[in-house]
Amino acid sequence: MLESAAPLLLVGAGKMGGAMLERWLELGLPAAGVTIVDPYLDEGAKQAWSGRGVRVEAAEAAPPAVIVLAVKPQSMETVLPAIAGRAGPATIVISIAAGVGLGRIAAAFPAGQPVVRVMPNTPAQVGKGMSVACANDRLDAGGRALVDALLGAVGEAAWIDDEGHIDAVTAVSGSGPAYVFLLAECLAEAGRQAGLPAGLADRLARQTVVGGGALLAESALPASKLRENVTSPNGTTAAALAVLMAADGLQSLLTKAVAAARARSLELG
Numbered sequence: 315m316l317e318s319a320a321p322l323l324l325v326g327a328g329k330m331g332g333a334m335l336e337r338w339l340e341l342g343l344p345a346a347g348v349t350i351v352d353p354y355l356d357e358g359a360k361q362a363w364s365g366r367g368v369r370v371e372a373a374e375a376a377p378p379a380v381i382v383l384a385v386k387p388q389s390m391e392t393v394l395p396a397i398a399g400r401a402g403p404a405t406i407v408i409s410i411a412a413g414v415g416l417g418r419i420a421a422a423f424p425a426g427q428p429v430v431r432v433m434p435n436t437p438a439q440v441g442k443g444m445s446v447a448c449a450n451d452r453l454d455a456g457g458r459a460l461v462d463a464l465l466g467a468v469g470e471a472a473w474i475d476d477e478g479h480i481d482a483v484t485a486v487s488g489s490g491p492a493y494v495f496l497l498a499e500c501l502a503e504a505g506r507q508a509g510l511p512a513g514l515a516d517r518l519a520r521q522t523v524v525g526g527g528a529l530l531a532e533s534a535l536p537a538s539k540l541r542e543n544v545t546s547p548n549g550t551t552a553a554a555l556a557v558l559m560a561a562d563g564l565q566s567l568l569t570k571a572v573a574a575a576r577a578r579s580l581e582l583g
């Protein structure tokens with residue numbers, strides 16, 4: 315099914331767009347059917363993509379099946395009018411930009427353009443992403459299946475009807491990997507402060523996050539039960555959780571963090 319996404323035009327081959335493209339190419343999107351538009355790519359990146367058979371900054375012979383807009387929200391103002399003319403009536407326009415609404419994207423294209431707003435995350439790079447998609451009413455069943463194939467190639471995909479949820483989605487799963495990496499950083503630092511050598515503390519923290527994530531992925535148990543399985547009555551974990559689960563603990567911090575990210579997503583629109 316990925317072959318049907320070609321020709322594909324990727325606008326912005328940075329961290330997120332580039333990660334998704336990598337995975338799509340690995341899983342069968344034909345490189346010869348991909349064009350990248352990104353005027354700020356450095357020479358090394360341009361050569362790397364060209365070396366894999368992807369066309370960089372070339373004009374298409376025919377309108378693409380899919381355009382993926384993967385530029386910063388702040389670049390959308392200039393990118394949308396510059397790219398709109400490259401779409402055909404059936405081209406599916408996918409935007410992964412935080413904050414930028416379906417209506418604003420659709421308004422840059424002729425009436426009737428199928429437009430999908432997607433919030434992916436960087437674990438897409440290893441096929442473990444979480445993407446949430448929301449489409450306008452011009453996306454037909456075939457188009458939806460094509461978008462599903464693209465998103466399924468980079469991990470799990472969920473569709474929502476209410477675009478109003480996407481700012482909270484962005485705050486939870488779009489930005490979420492950063493919270494997990496911060497947890498690994500903070501756990502390592504706490505280990506150093508408890509007297510462990512730096513390298514050992516890093517290794518313990520990293521593998522604990524990796525192992526916890528893998529157990530979560532493979533187990534049918536809810537996270538709360540997996541947590542309870544670590545926690546002996548009156549033991550060491552219970553002592554730590556009394557701190558983390560206090561009124562001003564992790565829940566309160568994450569609730570504030572997600573609210574801040576959601577508010578920023580709303581501002582970026």
Ligand SMILES: NC(=O)C1=CN([C@@H]2O[C@H](COP(=O)(O)OP(=O)(O)OC[C@H]3O[C@@H](n4cnc5c(N)ncnc54)[C@H](O)[C@@H]3O)[C@@H](O)[C@H]2O)C=CC1
Pocket residue numbers: 325326327328329330331332351352353354355384385386387389392393410411412433434435436488489
């Ligand atoms: N990094 C992440 O974890 C996630 C990012 N996103 C969204 O993805 C989008 C891109 O973010 P990143 O990849 O992190 O940023 P990035 O800065 O790594 O990539 C943006 C790319 O757009 C290119 N670009 C800038 N102006 C352009 C133009 N006029 N035409 C074509 N290309 C242009 C830049 O050279 C760069 O390569 C943002 O809208 C962000 O909200 C969504 C989910 C997760």
Ligand SMILES: O=C(O)[C@@H]1CCC=N1
Pocket residue numbers: 412484488489
């Ligand atoms: O930080 C950002 O704005 C983007 C959107 C979600 C993850 N990164």
